[in-house]
Amino acid sequence: MVTKNRKKRKAFVNEDDCVACGCCMKVCPLSAIEVWKGIAAKVNMDKCVGCGKCAKECPGSVIDIREVAI
Numbered sequence: 046m047v048t049k050n051r052k053k054r055k056a057f058v059n060e061d062d063c064v065a066c067g068c069c070m071k072v073c074p075l076s077a078i079e080v081w082k083g084i085a086a087k088v089n090m091d092k093c094v095g096c097g098k099c100a101k102e103c104p105g106s107v108i109d110i111r112e113v114a115i
Contacts, residue, residue: 054095
């Protein structure tokens with residue numbers, strides 16, 4: 046039996062460049078993003094489905110949607 050490596054998409058925040066504006070939090074349909082201690086956005090990987098809404102909304106373009114192996 047052959048198994049395929051399935052991949053899912055997830056959001057990743059470049060925390061060094063994030064200014065914690067919260068725009069991504071407002072558009073996330075699953076509330077998978079929170080601003081941590083007013084420093085940077087953090088993604089809850091268990092909730093994130095990789096829809097890309099946060100990446101499109103981010104004014105600093107510091108969010109990437111990447112494939113991850115599951």
